[in-house]
């Protein structure tokens with residue numbers, strides 16, 4: 001990701017984080033709307049989970065300029081998610097729930113440019129986590145793109161795929177979602 005995109009993500013995250021736990025509540029309601037079966041995975045207190053998610057996201061977002069400092073922790077977190085029963089496709093649902101949360105939280109400030117910057121940031125995070133948990137084959141190298149050069153050396157050679165992916169997905173991350181949650185007009189390719 002270039003420095004400008006990182007700045008956009010960081011500034012917008014601070015605005016959404018200012019909503020406090022409401023932002024996390026909104027995120028989980030979007031996530032469970034996308035796939036209601038995911039609710040059963042969360043066995044602990046949802047309030048605690050809201051706090052944990054917000055602080056993990058805050059750490060990731062605030063480290064976008066110095067990702068090397070947190071890659072190890074992010075990889076460990078990903079492996080821990082295997083025990084929760086998390087599957088590779090769930091990262092797409094989580095990414096889309098995040099985008100919907102940002103859209104609702106920021107309203108008209110959630111511009112296409114900002115959306116694009118968040119898609120880059122989330123793809124980068126999801127790539128690292130999926131690679132750590134499931135190996136390269138499931139990590140979505142194509143979707144990861146040029147943007148993750150600093151996080152994942154070698155990924156730049158895949159940049160030519162990005163335009164195709166971006167054109168196909170103007171607002172949301174690609175992914176197959178349960179038919180019941182697909183909304184009219186949304187694309188669910190991948």
Ligand code: HEM
Pocket residue numbers: 038041042043044045049052053056057077081084086087090091092094125126129
């Ligand atoms: C994409 C980035 C993600 C981040 C930053 C993240 C962050 C976290 C954190 C910080 C925890 C708490 C871990 C602990 O207690 O030590 C957690 C737990 C959990 N996460 Fe994630 N997560 C991510 C992706 C996902 C995905 C894709 C799913 C699938 C639905 C998921 C489902 C869960 C579940 C089920 C738990 C355990 C909740 C419980 O104990 O009740 N997470 N996550």
